[in-house]
Amino acid sequence: MSPTELLLQHRSIRKYSSEPIEPNLLNRLLEAGTRASTTGNMQIYSIIVTQDQERKEHLKKCHFNQAMISEAPVVLTFCADINRFNAWCKVRNAEPGYDNFLWFINGAIDAVLAAQNVCIAAEDAGLGICYLGTATYMADEIIELLKLPHGVVPITAITVGYPAETPELTDRLPLEAVVHYEEYVPYSTEKINDLYYEKENLEFTKKLLEENKLPNLAQIFTEKRYKKNDNEFFSEKFLKTLTKQGFM
């Protein structure tokens, strides 16, 4: 399958067989991760591999108890990391100036680029992956569990393993919803109605509305999935973590 065909067929996998991932294959995935573009070729990220079953159970608690975390053979946590670069600078009598917000962002971009390469190499090898958006929500707890030092913050995590499900391709908004030519064009009510029409009329959406007894999909997001109070709570929590790890 061509690389682009593989990208177009991506599904998140949340159920895995118990088959382990061979160390050579895991190395190849990680190697593909390191070939991603990286700020100034500084590689200001680290990847923490969790395979130990007991540790996966602990990690699961950090990710709101999603079952796939203990079921997948491998969990990878991708971190912004200026700790190693700083250590190198200090050994070479160079004064590092990377304990700040800009370098948190640079490290976060580096971490996500590496993560996506690992995911694509994994799918190329017949494995499935799922991103865990909860890595930043529970950054403090993950830092403690994985013993991440000053200068290191988890940005995202993935489960990796052989798929035990074959889900349908999920919907996306029409391309014109996310692409702007030359200048950002504001969204009128009419345009919003057009762009969200298909998503709002999926059978899947209709079922969700019945289950949740809510009048529309947007309210499922705001009332059930990602509520304002929670968002504000986790924003504060993550900012505190960034301060503690030396990025603010």
Next chain:
Amino acid sequence: MSPTELLLQHRSIRKYSSEPIEPNLLNRLLEAGTRASTTGNMQIYSIIVTQDQERKEHLKKCHFNQAMISEAPVVLTFCADINRFNAWCKVRNAEPGYDNFLWFINGAIDAVLAAQNVCIAAEDAGLGICYLGTATYMADEIIELLKLPHGVVPITAITVGYPAETPELTDRLPLEAVVHYEEYVPYSTEKINDLYYEKENLEFTKKLLEENKLPNLAQIFTEKRYKKNDNEFFSEKFLKTLTKQGFM
């Protein structure tokens, strides 16, 4: 070429031929971008396409005058975007709670995942890409030029075009430098010396040291490339932009 082989051969391309990118091909790259994983299938990112020559000249100034920005046929700016999602919520009588730091991070991750998919699809089609880390440094100026509204912030940008150079593969640290098993292992001086040995002894590094009249590579980073004062200045600047766009 298999997807993994493509990833392993990635080079950043900084010189482009004048050959344009056909609209159908550009659409296919963008489509591949939208198939990347995205937070709660919310697609909280936007992609701004710059093809107009005059606008590219302006955009070049926002990216510290890197020549490739006006030479490449296409520049893509990837933004964290909760503006569209908020607009949808308001039209549906749902109260959005996404004007906060957590959702800036979620949007930034979404934007980078989409960007990397576009890059891989581009390379699969024989195009070359280069990431522009300067998108966050000059976010304010880019916001003005591309007319980005409240709730939208540039995270990264890429140049895309047919390559007019064939650079060597750049070096990377050994895999063990960036991968930790189960727990983060601190870097001793001895380990740092081992991990950076190859990088510090490249012919390319030796040339750099001569040109810069500095005793080691780490000092080239701290004294020349990414200086503490600049890092602190651009951190402040970007935090102010995040506040202005409604994410703090």
